[in-house]
Amino acid sequence: MRKVGFVLIVIGLAGVAYFGYEALQASESFNVLGIDVAVSNADWKPVIYSGIVTVVGIILALIRKKR
Numbered sequence: 001m002r003k004v005g006f007v008l009i010v011i012g013l014a015g016v017a018y019f020g021y022e023a024l025q026a027s028e029s030f031n032v033l034g035i036d037v038a039v040s041n042a043d044w045k046p047v048i049y050s051g052i053v054t055v056v057g058i059i060l061a062l063i064r065k066k067r
Contacts, residue, residue: 001060002061005057005058006057007057008056009058012054012056012057014050015049016050019050022046024042026042027039027041
């Protein structure tokens, strides 16, 4: 279980980094009365799902088998 947990942690952190960067870059800017306004139209669901995968990986990595 620990190996699966570590794999999920790595995949989840990579997803958070990649999709987080994509979400931060997904913005449109326009000019209103001489002021530059930026509006984000990002989809944050992949970032949230990647965070959940990371948390599940941490939980699996910390669980110890009872003998």
